[in-house]
Amino acid sequence: xxxxxxxxxxxxxxxxxxxxxxxxxxxxxxxxxxxxxxxxxxxxxxxxxxxxxxxxxxxxxxxxxxxxxxxxxxxxxxxxxxxxxxxxxxxxxxxxxxxxxxxxxxxxxxxxxxxxxxxxxxxxxxxxxxxxxxxxxxxxxxxxxxxxxxxxxxxxxxxxxxxxxxxxxxxxxxxxxxxxxxxxxxxxxxxxxxxxxxxxxxxxxxxxxxxxxxxxxx
Numbered sequence: 001x002x003x004x005x006x007x008x009x010x011x012x013x014x015x016x017x018x019x020x021x022x023x024x025x026x027x028x029x030x031x032x033x034x035x036x037x038x039x040x041x042x043x044x045x046x047x048x049x050x051x052x053x054x055x056x057x058x059x060x061x062x063x064x065x066x067x068x069x070x071x072x073x074x075x076x077x078x079x080x081x082x083x084x085x086x087x088x089x090x091x092x093x094x095x096x097x098x099x100x101x102x103x104x105x106x107x108x109x110x111x112x113x114x115x116x117x118x119x120x121x122x123x124x125x126x127x128x129x130x131x132x133x134x135x136x137x138x139x140x141x142x143x144x145x146x147x148x149x150x151x152x153x154x155x156x157x158x159x160x161x162x163x164x165x166x167x168x169x170x171x172x173x174x175x176x177x178x179x180x181x182x183x184x185x186x187x188x189x190x191x192x193x194x195x196x197x198x199x200x201x202x203x204x205x206x207x208x209x210x211x212x213x214x215x216x217x218x
Contacts, residue, residue, distance in 0.1 A: 020206045023199060030196035037129055041174040046092060047126055050119045051111040054090035056172040057130040059149045064089050072123055080116050084108055086123055132194055133177035152176060 046053050055061060068089060069075040071082035084105055088094060093104055112119050146154075149169065156163040161179060168176065181191060 019210050020203060023203055027196060027199045030199050031193075034132070034193055034195050037132055037174070038178055041172050041178075049087060049122045049126065050115045052087050052108050052119075053092060054087060054126070055092050056174065057090075057127075058170050058172055059152050059176070060169040061090060062173065063147070063149050072127060078120055080112075083112070083116060083119050083123065087119075130173050131177070132174065133181055134173070135177075135180070136192070155180065 041056065046055050048054075065086065066073060068085065070086050070089070071078045072086055076082070087108055088101060088104055091104060093100060095101075153163075153165050153168045156168045156176065156179070157165075160183070163171075184191060
């Protein structure tokens with residue numbers, strides 16, 4: 001009687017990693033952070049950097065900082081002197097007065113001793129929050145033909161807002177950018193949320209990496 005051949009055991013298929021679940025908590029937290037940032041500008045008030053008071057960024061103050069080539073706009077490395085220059089330029093006490101400037105700097109140095117890097121981080125965050133809702137840049141081929149302030153004055157002078165030059169120059173950028181987004185939303189444009197949409201993008205990237213690693217078997 002012929003011996004029956006033993007059947008070969010099926011090769012073991014290695015366990016595949018489960019796709020990453022959607023980070024709902026992180027996404028909701030990001031949406032809440034965006035909501036707080038957008039609402040808070042309409043409450044008024046200034047901003048605090050390690051105990052030093054600065055104003056909300058306006059087109060006028062943006063031009064002042066750009067004209068003085070602040071390191072916080074990427075013009076040069078940030079050091080203690082650049083932190084002080086930024087804070088003085090943004091201070092509600094700012095004026096063309098040497099005595100007032102020196103008094104401010106003396107007080108600021110006292111408050112910032114041992115906290116320079118913390119102050120730098122808070123200023124970076126302040127700038128990032130200021131431009132939360134700013135339009136995307138035009139890309140490498142986009143060449144500026146007018147100043148950003150002139151463009152904002154032109155845009156806000158049109159319908160539906162019809163703002164004056166002074167109203168635009170001295171209104172918070174966070175408010176102006178939101179009003180511009182309202183117009184784009186009304187026209188049916190698709191907008192991008194820089195904080196919450198980043199959470200979704202990172203999750204999708206993780207899913208894609210998982211699919212590549214498993215050959216799409218998830």
